[in-house]
Amino acid sequence: MNEIRISDFDYELPSEYIAQTPLEPRDSSRLLVTHRSTGQMEHRHFRDIGSYLRPGDLLIANQSRVIPARLLGQKAETGGAVEVLLLAERPDLGQDRWETLVRPGRRLRDGARIVFGEDPEQPRLLAEVGERTEAGGRIVHFTVPEGLNEDDPYSVMAVRHRIDEIGNMPLPPYIHERLADPERYQTVYARIRGSAAAPTAGLHFTPQLLDQLRQQGVRTGFVTLHVGLDTFRPVEVDNVSEHKMHSEEIELDAQTAELINETKRAGGRVIAVGTTSVRVLESVASLHEGEIQPYKGSTSLFITPGYTFKAVDVMITNFHLPRSTLLLLVSAFMSKGLMEEAYQTAIKEHYRFFSFGDAMLIL
Incomplete structure (x- = not known):
């Protein structure tokens, strides 16, 4: 061939x-x-x-x-800006785990924590960066801070609601408007x-x-x-x-x-x-x-x-x-x-x- x-x-x-x-x-x-x-x-x-x-x-x-798959957050330790692009939910790896593209990915070690929301002291959503994928992405585990939800704070729906609330529409990089x-x-x-x-x-x-x-x-x-x-x-x-x-x-x-x-x-x-x-x-x-x-x-x-x-x-x-x-x-x-x-x-x-x-x- x-x-x-x-x-x-x-x-x-x-x-x-x-x-x-x-x-x-x-x-x-x-x-x-x-x-x-x-x-x-x-x-x-x-x-x-x-x-x-x-x-x-x-x-x-x-x-x-x-989904509003583009999430803008900050490193919990330093306050540095982080962008997380959700690619696919990975229930095979555990609840609320997603395959993502993370920027700046190389500088985030396994276990690094990201906070999302207008006030980093009272975040709406938390994330922990996990292992790298074959395709160059990262597995990220999301959680909702305790006290934000009357129902189980770690339920799938709680995390999805937060993503819908704080996420942005992931327009392709060649669209600038x-x-x-x-x-x-x-x-x-x-x-x-x-x-x-x-x-x-x-x-x-x-x-x-x-x-x-x-x-x-x-x-x-x-x-x-x-x-x-x-x-x-x-x-x-x-x-x-x-x-x-x-x-x-x-x-x-x-x-x-x-x-x-x-x-x-x-x-x-x-x-x-x-x-x-x-x-x-x-x-x-x-x-x-x-x-x-x-x-x-x-x-x-x-x-x-x-x-x-x-x-x-x-x-x-x-x-x-x-x-x-x-x-x-x-x-x-x-x-x-x-x-x-x-x-x-x-x-x-x-x-x-x-x-x-x-x-x-x-x-």
């Missing part, structure tokens, strides 16, 4: 192309429609997506909800909390557009993937086969499995909303030789060019960062050559890129 080099998945993007704020309404963003069979491209708006969907098609979207409404970094169907970043392809849907598609005969099913570390981590090795994909928790329930199987049997298309939905569908399909069955567990599936898709027929996706696992996945779906042509077309036509940017429909 030919080696895949991440340096071949780089591109130049002027900074003014990086969308800093979301458009209103959500479905007014642009849509680059790309036909894989012919290479033809069309410039539309997201609200026009129904023109390309047929009765009997099935949209599969990720219903994960972003303040987000006026934090709900704009959530999809309209987000309901299961746990992500450190939004599944951004879904940000373009409005309730009205989803209703319009249902009336058109397009059905909708939901999966869950809590977006974790790989969103924040570029591929740092040139030989892609050496990149270690971080594990993420996924769920596909019995109702959605049945919807997918019914759609396939009837000759409809499964349309994945975003790369996270693609990873759930392909992870589950790979367990049972292409058959979709209910599944709850983890996946570290790494989709690169040469991968054979077993479940996804059509993809809706945003424009992704250079040298990212997401760009590799899109290239696997539409071919590297067509991906490069589409991205150069989007740059030439002044599309908006990344989380709050425009979308592409790959048919």
Whole structure:
């Protein structure tokens, strides 16, 4: 097999192309429609997506909800500023333990304590920094100071309430504008909390557009993937086969499995909303030789060019960062050559890129 080099998945993007704020309404963003069979491209708006969907098609979207995962605190011993980014809850390691990215991570020894809240003398939340993870993060154990909660101060809900109270929305580092409404970094169907970043392809849907598609005969099913570390981590090795994909928790329930199987049997298309939905569908399909069955567990599936898709027929996706696992996945779906042509077309036509940017429909 030919080696895949991440340096071949780089591109130049002027900074003014990086969308800093979301458009209103959500479905007014642009849509680059790309036909894989012919290479033809069309410039539309997201609200026009129904023109390309047929009765009997099935949209599969990720219903994960972003948590206010960016916590700003101080070292208990010195008062130095600390930032903790929550990536995934780790109940396998004990209650209220989270995998995190900590800044400045190198200067925090195991056992270091962090206090959160406006008054360090009366903190709202406490944390103890634990062991390093394979991916370069830290395991952090959170507790609520005694006396702050009438119920058990060390209950899971107490810690979650404090995180919701003091945490900030974890916008990507390339977004420098303040987000006026934090709900704009959530999809309209987000309901299961746990992500450190939004599944951004879904940000373009409005309730009205989803209703319009249902009336058109397009059905909708939901999966869950809590977006974790790989969103924040570029591929740092040139030989892609050496990149270690971080594990993420996924769920596909019995109702959605049945919807997918019914759609396939009837000759409809499964349309994945975003790369996270693609990873759930392909992870589950790979367990049972292409058959979709209910599944709850983890996946570290790494989709690169040469991968054979077993479940996804059509993809809706945003424009992704250079040298990212997401760009590799899109290239696997539409071919590297067509991906490069589409991205150069989007740059030439002044599309908006990344989380709050425009979308592409790959048919």
